[in-house]
Amino acid sequence: MAVGSGQLRSALWSAEHHQQTAQEREDAVLSQPSNIPLLLSPDRDEDLAKLTEQRVPVFSHEIVPDYLRTKPDPEVEEQEKQLSVEAARIGPEVAQKQIQTLNKLCSNLLEKLNNPRDDRDSESAAIRQSKPSFNPADTNALVGAVAFGKGLSKCRPPGPVAPGHPGQGPMMSGGPTLQQVTIGGGSGQQAGMGGPVAPQQQGQPGKIPSSIKTNIKSASGSMHPYNR
Amino acid sequence: MEAPPVTSMPVTGGAVNMMEYLLQGSVLDQALESLLHRLRGLCDNMDPETFTDHELVYLLKGQQGNPFILRARRSLSHPTSPWHLRYLGQPEVGDKSRHALVRNCVDVAASHSLPEFLNEMGFRMDHEFTANGHIFRKGVMKIVVSKLSRILVPGNTENTERLSLSYLVELSGLAPAGQDTVSEDMRSFAEQLKPLVHLEKIDPSKQRH
Numbered sequence: 001m002a003v004g005s006g007q008l009r010s011a012l013w014s015a016e017h018h019q020q021t022a023q024e025r026e027d028a029v030l031s032q033p034s035n036i037p038l039l040l041s042p043d044r045d046e047d048l049a050k051l052t053e054q055r056v057p058v059f060s061h062e063i064v065p066d067y068l069r070t071k072p073d074p075e076v077e078e079q080e081k082q083l084s085v086e087a088a089r090i091g092p093e094v095a096q097k098q099i100q101t102l103n104k105l106c107s108n109l110l111e112k113l114n115n116p117r118d119d120r121d122s123e124s125a126a127i128r129q130s131k132p133s134f135n136p137a138d139t140n141a142l143v144g145a146v147a148f149g150k151g152l153s154k155c156r157p158p159g160p161v162a163p164g165h166p167g168q169g170p171m172m173s174g175g176p177t178l179q180q181v182t183i184g185g186g187s188g189q190q191a192g193m194g195g196p197v198a199p200q201q202q203g204q205p206g207k208i209p210s211s212i213k214t215n216i217k218s219a220s221g222s223m224h225p226y227n228r
Numbered sequence: 229m230e231a232p233p234v235t236s237m238p239v240t241g242g243a244v245n246m247m248e249y250l251l252q253g254s255v256l257d258q259a260l261e262s263l264l265h266r267l268r269g270l271c272d273n274m275d276p277e278t279f280t281d282h283e284l285v286y287l288l289k290g291q292q293g294n295p296f297i298l299r300a301r302r303s304l305s306h307p308t309s310p311w312h313l314r315y316l317g318q319p320e321v322g323d324k325s326r327h328a329l330v331r332n333c334v335d336v337a338a339s340h341s342l343p344e345f346l347n348e349m350g351f352r353m354d355h356e357f358t359a360n361g362h363i364f365r366k367g368v369m370k371i372v373v374s375k376l377s378r379i380l381v382p383g384n385t386e387n388t389e390r391l392s393l394s395y396l397v398e399l400s401g402l403a404p405a406g407q408d409t410v411s412e413d414m415r416s417f418a419e420q421l422k423p424l425v426h427l428e429k430i431d432p433s434k435q436r437h
Contacts, residue, residue: 133259133424138394140430143252145376145391147432149285149355152378152391 037068245405248316248333251418251427254394255373263397263424264362267371270420271364279374280304280360282385284343286351298351300342304358304385310337319431326408327415329429333402358388361395368410369401369417397425 042060049057056063071077087095144150255263268276281301288296301312317332338345343353361374375395377388399418401410418427 132256133262134253134255134426135394136426138256138392139252139254139396139426141392142254142376142394142396143430143432145357145378146396149357152355152357153380 037064040064246333246335246402247320247330247405249328249330249401249403249410249414250429251328251399251414252430253397253421253425253427254392255397255425256394259424260373260395263373263395263421266421266424267362267364267373270417271366271371274365277363278305278361279363280358282356282358282379284356285354286346287354288349288351297354298346300338300346302340304360310339311342312336313338313342319433326411327418327429328401328411329431330411332405356382357391358385359396366417367413368403369399369414371417372396372398372400374398397421397427399427 037059040059040061042058044057045059048059056067072080090098141151145152264276280303282304283299283301286298286300288298290296297316299314299316301314303309313336315332315334320326320330320332346353356379358377358379359374360377361372364371364373373395376391378391379385380387380389399414401414403410421427
């Protein structure tokens, strides 16, 4: 009992006569809300720099709006004013009801998040299976269309297409009409480009050789006129 | 006209070979909105961009083997923009573990006389279609959600008919030959879009047969 009361008395005494350590004194100075700036100077203050761990080296006009701010930003103040007007407008009963709804929603959500239930997982998986978001057959169809035109109408005109119609946009002749084009590799000769290839009439699958022979030789490095 | 695998060819001056990494999938119309919301969240913050393009695919048939394919694309929503000509090579079959379709890709811009030029060169248009939809970007990757329509009257892009009730979703990335880092990024992005869309490597040659 004596020891206990002695301890209690010493605890009360130190609470009354608490001698602050140097660090606590410094902290108290900075955390007191009634700081009044007496002097702003653009000079670097070493003591301040050391105190704030180099975060505030200069107590100047630039740091005033950030560090000495007591009111919120103007935009925030405006929003807060609007919110308080709104709150005053709706009346206390409505506000209370809204608070209760919010609390209920939050607690429901928390419960759902904190308690993973197995039946919940299986039911969501079932829902996902019944509503598939893609169709593999469609994937294949689309990929085929993009890759080689499966399902897109190939342009094969029934009659001959004369070569003298350059201004009609893409010509609609069929695919295999270039049998008379010889594409040879470069072999040191000069590259010769023949005239435009005349598409042939495709009355039957057989190829009709035409009298127009074109020689399109691909230009390789060896055919460069400036041989190095 | 099979070119040797590009990644094994040395880079001999001129431009570096660019490879396109591609993953494709589709999404039904009713799920489009949720996909767009998810993409808007996942992708870089930019204004939602829609596009309307008209693509023409030109073939050059030589005497041997496969025809040479060039794709010419123009924007219907920006009619004065240049045409975009693209060559896509055969898919690289080297690495089975690679998650995306990899093929050589050459892109150039062209003037509005491109169709006549290609015809003069000997190309013939094989098919055309219009694509319109949304485009998103995440770093190097590009995500295109598009609705494809076939053109009923050749040359008339007003009169179109939808190919299917789904939108095509393509995730693509361009990287110089040899660099494979894009592939990993694409795979993790594709994971994030499941289960809405399954983006996978679809080999077009398997589709044909």
